[in-house]
Amino acid sequence: MKAFIFDLNGTMVNDMPYHAAAWKRVANEVLGGNFTDEQIKQNMYGKNAEVLVRLFGSGKFSPEEMDKLSEDKEEQYRREFISELALLPGLAEFLERAHQAGIPMAIGSAAIPSNIDFVLDNLNIRHYFKAIVSAHDVTHSKPDPESFTKPAALLGVKPEDCIVFEDVPKGAEAARNAGMKAVILTTTHPVEDFDALDNILHFAGDFNDDYIKALV
Structure with a gap:
């Protein structure tokens, strides 16, 4: 090739377990969802805004809100994963x-x-x-x-x-x-x-x- x-x-x-953990915290603890580990795993692909729409439906968050939630999720991911990065x-x-x-x-x-x-x-x-x-x-x-x-x-x-x-x-x-x-x-x-x-x-x-x- x-x-x-x-x-x-x-x-x-x-690093996918760290992404899953960050998404679960945002979805359940911040946004009040009740998603299982498997539900998070099956939906956390594509762009972050698309993940939020798959989990919560369209129209629930403004673009600005989705940007802020995405930023918070990624900051948590990087903070938790940095010591394991390899x-x-x-x-x-x-x-x-x-x-x-x-x-x-x-x-x-x-x-x-x-x-x-x-x-x-x-x-x-x-x-x-x-x-x-x-x-x-x-x-x-x-x-x-x-x-x-x-x-x-x-x-x-x-x-x-x-x-x-x-x-x-x-x-x-x-x-x-x-x-x-x-x-x-x-x-x-x-x-x-x-x-x-x-x-x-x-x-x-x-x-x-x-x-x-x-x-x-």
Whole structure:
């Protein structure tokens, strides 16, 4: 393959439990909801405003209120996760090998720019990525393909020449909609959650997996 495109949360760093905890606090303690862990998990994909609409319905919050709730949630996530911030095992070595091999790499994430900066700059890995596409750079969230077609275009490669690294079904579906194959990191969802998708190349627990190593 000619390029790699990475989702961020749950794919490069194992932070989804921290996002879930932050969302649960906002939804239940701040907003008075009564959501279970599973309900939070199933709904916390895409842009933050979309998560709030899925949980509470449209029209409940103004755009300004959603911005403030989103900011509070992300500040809690970063505060709680900073001491645990680390790449998935094997990813640092994989990025360096791909970089040395001249394989262009990009990020296509539903994360807001400040959360992407939080990971890339604290872990000093920004130099590996020739394109970064955040939630603010797309009109439609995953499973819409824009989060992956846009970084592919910025890299100057065809969709069929990209491998996407993802951890959630909606992300893998976005890759399929973009005409891309996907490798799934099983940090967030079990293998059976991806049964409906036909573009999955492989499932792996981390980047020390032999199949992933053989991609470079």
